[in-house]
Amino acid sequence: MRWFIRLSYDGAPFHGWQSQPNAVSVQQTLEDALATVFRRSVPVTGAGRTDTGVNARVMYAHFDTEEDIADRRRLIVSLNRLCGPAISVGDIIPVAADAHARFDATRRTYRYFVTFEKSPFLSAMSWCCGTILDIEAMNEAARILIDTDDFTSFAKLHSDTKTNICRVDSAGWREWSNGFGVPGIVFTISADRFLRNMVRAVTGTLVDVGRGKISPDDFRHIIERKDRCAAGTSMPPQALFLWDVEYPYLKR
Numbered sequence: 001m002r003w004f005i006r007l008s009y010d011g012a013p014f015h016g017w018q019s020q021p022n023a024v025s026v027q028q029t030l031e032d033a034l035a036t037v038f039r040r041s042v043p044v045t046g047a048g049r050t051d052t053g054v055n056a057r058v059m060y061a062h063f064d065t066e067e068d069i070a071d072r073r074r075l076i077v078s079l080n081r082l083c084g085p086a087i088s089v090g091d092i093i094p095v096a097a098d099a100h101a102r103f104d105a106t107r108r109t110y111r112y113f114v115t116f117e118k119s120p121f122l123s124a125m126s127w128c129c130g131t132i133l134d135i136e137a138m139n140e141a142a143r144i145l146i147d148t149d150d151f152t153s154f155a156k157l158h159s160d161t162k163t164n165i166c167r168v169d170s171a172g173w174r175e176w177s178n179g180f181g182v183p184g185i186v187f188t189i190s191a192d193r194f195l196r197n198m199v200r201a202v203t204g205t206l207v208d209v210g211r212g213k214i215s216p217d218d219f220r221h222i223i224e225r226k227d228r229c230a231a232g233t234s235m236p237p238q239a240l241f242l243w244d245v246e247y248p249y250l251k252r
Helices: 026-038 072-083 135-147 200-211 217-225
Strands: 001-011 053-066 087-095 109-116 168-175 186-190 239-244
Touching: 001 026, 026 053, 026 072, 026 087, 072 087, 072 135, 109 200, 135 168, 135 186, 135 200, 186 200, 200 217, 200 239
Parallel strands: 053 239
Antiparallel strands: 001 053, 001 087, 109 186, 109 239, 168 186
């Protein structure tokens, strides 16, 4: 039987989602917890790969069992205990045998949080900017992303990605009401897929627009150059969240 796990995690303690030698990853931590419960190796496949320090409000992964899980709530409790405080398992969902957490995802959404004042309560999940940004200009530039197919200018260099084509269906900035009275903004972007480091590179380049270093027209030219060196700096990871992953067969 195949199962989807819906989980969330604080990315700070992990070297990204994907298992790798000599590093603690979310995937390996989850697989170790499942192996403890089932007393055998249980590989998991995630909806994507978040980088070191990047968080996930919602992540899905799938795994297989030979038998039904009689008490899913008990399994969730056990996994939450074994995975530690930085990972939370919210649900375990039975799916079709050919369902795939990565390939079946039709839409992914990321959010990047920015504050304009230092806050000890928000510093672990946001980036503090020393100057107010021009949100109108940033949104003008962000709209260009919706008409863009090739995101080579925002792709990590020397990656193993076969194509840099993505389809962004929404992208924009708005004010962020964070509950602490700290002025801030949040960037939300949704697409069918994302390249490694893409959202942080896009955000960094849009921040350059907001600071007046480049114009929205310059932003368009950067995209057209298809050159990562032309784009802005990749933003710090702690402020980035994989916010949602959507599937045609999962109810919202």
